[in-house]
Amino acid sequence: MVVSVDLPEGLEKEIDDEVVKGRYKSKSELIRDAVRRLLEERNRVEHKKLSVKAQENIEAARKSDREYSAEEVREALGINE
Template sequence: MAVSTELPEELERFVEEEVERGRYNSKSELLRDALRLKMVEREFDTRGIEGRIGEKLEDVLKDVNVEDAES
């Protein structure tokens, strides 16, 4: 899939420098890598939120008296 986008001057300069320094073979390679990193970051954030919700739920539930809750 071909994608075309306009980048702010600062980002365009960064992309060009990374390619010139040999860290990436092309602008496309850098952008693919950046998108993969963003996907991993989002997955990590989602798992982190789910983990914190689970921890808080456990804290709340350990303070609940089952007998009181049933009456």
């Protein structure tokens, strides 16, 4: 897939410099790597948020006096046996 992107001059120069220094074989390789890293970081942050929320829910459940039957849990999760 081909994508066209307009970059500010300063950013284009930085990309060119990275290629000239040999850190990347081409501009395309650098941009693919940058996009991949951005998406991985975004996914990592989202996963961390979900982990924190899950931990908060577990702690809240531990502090709760309410008990749930297996049937109530299955129903809440939409699991039908």
